[in-house]
Amino acid sequence: MRRTVRQAARATLQLADAAALAIGNYLFITVLLLTVAGAVVIVGIGILPVTVTLVRRFAGAKRRQFTAWTGTPVPEAYQPIEGSLRESLRAVRHDSTAFSDLRWMVAYYVYGLLAVVVIPLWIAGILVDGVWCGLLGRTAVVLPLISRVADLDAEWSRRLLQPPPKALLAARVAELTQTRAGAIAAHEAELRRIERDLHDGTQARLVSLGMRIGLAGRALDNDPVAARTMLDHAQQQVEQALAELRHIVRGIHPPILTDRGLPGAVRALAADNGLEVTVDADRALDTARAPAALEAAAYFVVAEALTNAAKHSGARHAEVTLTHVPRGLQVSVRDDGVGGAQERPPDTGSTPGGSGLAGMRRRIAALDGTFSLTSPDGGPTVIEVELPCVW
Numbered sequence: 586m587r588r589t590v591r592q593a594a595r596a597t598l599q600l601a602d603a604a605a606l607a608i609g610n611y612l613f614i615t616v617l618l619l620t621v622a623g624a625v626v627i628v629g630i631g632i633l634p635v636t637v638t639l640v641r642r643f644a645g646a647k648r649r650q651f652t653a654w655t656g657t658p659v660p661e662a663y664q665p666i667e668g669s670l671r672e673s674l675r676a677v678r679h680d681s682t683a684f685s686d687l688r689w690m691v692a693y694y695v696y697g698l699l700a701v702v703v704i705p706l707w708i709a710g711i712l713v714d715g716v717w718c719g720l721l722g723r724t725a726v727v728l729p730l731i732s733r734v735a736d737l738d739a740e741w742s743r744r745l746l747q748p749p750p751k752a753l754l755a756a757r758v759a760e761l762t763q764t765r766a767g768a769i770a771a772h773e774a775e776l777r778r779i780e781r782d783l784h785d786g787t788q789a790r791l792v793s794l795g796m797r798i799g800l801a802g803r804a805l806d807n808d809p810v811a812a813r814t815m816l817d818h819a820q821q822q823v824e825q826a827l828a829e830l831r832h833i834v835r836g837i838h839p840p841i842l843t844d845r846g847l848p849g850a851v852r853a854l855a856a857d858n859g860l861e862v863t864v865d866a867d868r869a870l871d872t873a874r875a876p877a878a879l880e881a882a883a884y885f886v887v888a889e890a891l892t893n894a895a896k897h898s899g900a901r902h903a904e905v906t907l908t909h910v911p912r913g914l915q916v917s918v919r920d921d922g923v924g925g926a927q928e929r930p931p932d933t934g935s936t937p938g939g940s941g942l943a944g945m946r947r948r949i950a951a952l953d954g955t956f957s958l959t960s961p962d963g964g965p966t967v968i969e970v971e972l973p974c975v976w
Contacts (some may be wrong), residue, residue, distance in 0.1 A: 587694045587937075591730070592732050593731045593732060594832065595732075596731045596732040596735040597731060599650065599653070599654050599732060599738075599739075600699060600731070600735050603647075603650060603697065603699065603700055603735075603738050604699075605698070606643070606646055606647060606650065606693075606697070607697025607698050608691060608697075609778070610627075610643060610690060610693050610694060610697055611694065611697075612642060613640075614689075614694060617815050617881060622807055632844065633674065633677060634673035634677055636665065636675050636678075637680070637683055637845070638666060640683070640686050640690060640851055641663060641686060642691060643686075643690065644686040644690070644746055645661070646744060647689070647693070648746060651739045651742055651743055651746075652743075652968065653657045653740050654735060654899055657738055657745050658718065659742075659743055659747065659872070660747075660748060660753065660756075660858050661756075661832070662682055662748035662752035662753050662755065662756035663680065663752075663756075664676050664680045664682075664752075664755070666680075669699075669845050677861065678758060680752075681748075681749050681751050681752045681788055682748050682749065682753075684749075684750060685745065685746060685747070685749060685752075686746070688745055689742065690747035692741070692745055693742070693745075696738065698739060699734050699737065699798070704948050704951045707769050711782065724868055726880070735801060737923065743845060752906075752974050763950075769902070770815065770947070772909065780832060782829070782832075782833050782835065782923045783915065786829045787826050787829045787830055787833070790822050790824055790825060790826045790829070794819050794823060794826065795824060797815050797816075797818055797819040797822070798815075798819050798856070801813075801815035801816045802817055802820065805823060817854075824863040827835070827951070830854050835920065839881070841853055842877070842880050842881060842884055844878075846870065846871060846874060847863070847866075847870055847874075847875065847883055847884060847907060847914075848866035848871060848907060849879045849881075850884055851864055851866065851883075851884065851887050851905055851907065852864050852866075853882075854887055854888055854891060855891070855903075857924075858892075858895055858903075859895045860891065860894060860895050860900055860901065860903045860920070861901060861902045861903070862891065862903045862904070862905060863902070863903070863904045863905070864905045865904070865905070865906045865907070866906075866907040866909070867907060867909040869909040870907055870909050870914075873909060874972065875913075875914050875974045878952060879913075879952060879972045879974055880972075882948050882949060882952055882954070882972060883907070883914060883916045883970065883972060885945070885948065885949070886916055886945050886968065886970050887905055887916065887918055889944075890903075890918035890920075890944055890945075890968050891903060891905075891918065893926070893941075893942075894918075894920035894922055894966070897922075897926075898920055898922025898923055898924070898926070898964070899922050899923050900920035900921050900922030900923075900964075900966075901921060902920070902921050903918065903919065903920040903921075904917075904918070904919045905917070905918050905919075906918075910941050910971075911971050912971075912973060912974075913954075913973040913974040914971070914972045914974050915969070915970070915971050915972075916968075916969070916970040916971075917960045917967065917968070917970075918967070918968045918970045919966070919968075920964070920965060920966050921964055921965050922964050922965070922966055923962070923963065923964055924960045924961050924965065924966050925960060925961075925962045926942065926958065926960035926965035927939070927942070927960075928943045928946065930940040942958055942968075945968070945970075949970055949972065950975075952972055953973055954970060954971055955970070955971045955974060956968075956969075956970050957969045957970075
């Protein structure tokens with residue numbers, strides 16, 4: 586009984602919000618009609634982009650109401666309205682979602698005040714046959730109708746506000762274009778990093794190594810002791826050059842991923858980090874391997890996040906969670922530091938794909954994944970990543 590009353594009360598609040606939006610819609614319809622009339626006579630065409638932007642805000646408010654009620658978002662697929670008046674008008678003319686929003690606004694003019702039925706329903710549920718009799722006997726029958734009314738309002742709005750396939754396709758193309766540009770930039774940054782590391786480190790060391798071996802060869806007959814010393818130094822440089830090459834290779838694709846898989850590689854990262862790190866990985870990840878590119882992206886996200894936590898956050902403990910889900914791979918890194926982490930433009934001269942949080946986001950976006958950062962002042966900092974994958 587209490588659950589029924591609580592659900593009816595929640596539905597009533599939802600419908601009250603819907604009614605308030607409907608009243609605003611009624612007022613805005615007048616502005617919209619004036620704009621259309623002005624556009625016809627070319628007088629008010631200049632305010633057309635502003636009017637369309639306001640329509641989008643009304644539609645966005647209804648989308649948020651739907652999400653709050655159902656927990657499922659209604660997608661948006663708007664083209665940006667920006668630039669000169671001519672460019673803005675062109676964007677409005679080619680925006681196929683404008684018709685969907687206007688269609689919803691006109692329809693909402695009719696069904697927007699569904700909330701008014703809440704009042705007689707509550708009266709019927711409580712006052713019929715007496716207050717207590719009605720509350721105990723009729724509530725289970727009448728009050729669920731209030732939730733049904735809220736469901737109708739949400740469902741009709743969802744159908745009307747759903748962007749047309751053409752708009753969804755255009756938004757998807759724009760998103761892929763952006764992520765493709767990010768992938769290209771990340772690839773260029775990776776090539777520059779490898780070139781710099783090879784040129785400044787390994788190449789210089791090998792040149793010095795060749796010179797030492799040459800000097801040792803010339804000194805071998807006259808001063809064997811000096812030649813032996815130079816050869817010992819040359820051997821040390823060989824070992825250092827090999828270590829640098831291994832470091833470069835790990836930056837491209839860590840061999841430990843191939844050997845141990847993602848859970849084992851992350852546990853190795855945790856063991857080498859200065860923090861106390863807890864790793865929680867699904868057992869399914871030990872046998873179900875994600876594609877190499879996804880495992881590498883997840884590995885670098887964890888590595889960057891733990892490095893940032895150790896260097897900048899003042900954290901003592903971090904938690905890494907690797908989750909196998911039907912739609913892909915989820916990665917979460919949480920630390921108990923001071924928080925306040927912010928994304929900045931990536932430094933292309935550092936880790937693959939750019940360093941820092943912006944570089945992590947760009948690497949994940951290039952694989953069509955999602956990246957979220959939560960880091961309020963005082964902590965904790967939580968980085969969550971989801972990478973799509975067919976297992």
